Amino acid sequence: MEDVFKGLGVRVKLEDEDDFLIIKETLTRMGVSSRKENKLFQSCHILHKKGEYAIVHFKELFILDGLESDISESDVGRRNLIAKLLEEWELCDIIDTDRIKEPLASMGQIKILSHKNKHEWELIPKYHIGK
Numbered sequence: 001m002e003d004v005f006k007g008l009g010v011r012v013k014l015e016d017e018d019d020f021l022i023i024k025e026t027l028t029r030m031g032v033s034s035r036k037e038n039k040l041f042q043s044c045h046i047l048h049k050k051g052e053y054a055i056v057h058f059k060e061l062f063i064l065d066g067l068e069s070d071i072s073e074s075d076v077g078r079r080n081l082i083a084k085l086l087e088e089w090e091l092c093d094i095i096d097t098d099r100i101k102e103p104l105a106s107m108g109q110i111k112i113l114s115h116k117n118k119h120e121w122e123l124i125p126k127y128h129i130g131k
Helices: 018-025 058-062 071-090 115-120
Strands: 010-013 030-033 039-042 045-048 053-055 122-125
Touching: 010 039, 010 071, 018 045, 018 053, 018 071, 030 071, 045 058, 045 071, 053 071
Parallel strands: 039 122
Antiparallel strands: 010 053, 030 039, 045 053
């Protein structure tokens, strides 16, 4: 079987197609916040390719595009924590369980905005899918 994500990201299974859009929106509210301003930098995205889904850090998307990336262990740890949270919230099931054991970031390393408070923040993706 072809690895459509080239060993990057954490493959997940969705219960139905609507979950893709829910996860996509949820990920816009999860990331690293600015210390001085209400800015949230999105850490992860959900990819869909050839019937498979993966949660990927934005720096992994650079690699998939054939670009240079300085992805760190802490970036992977944040991706792993975010994937685990999505599973805990019953938005997906993690297929690549072996990939998310280590490293794992602490909750203090990411900011999660509630849907009702997102209008108070500037949500900034570091990667634009399709551009």
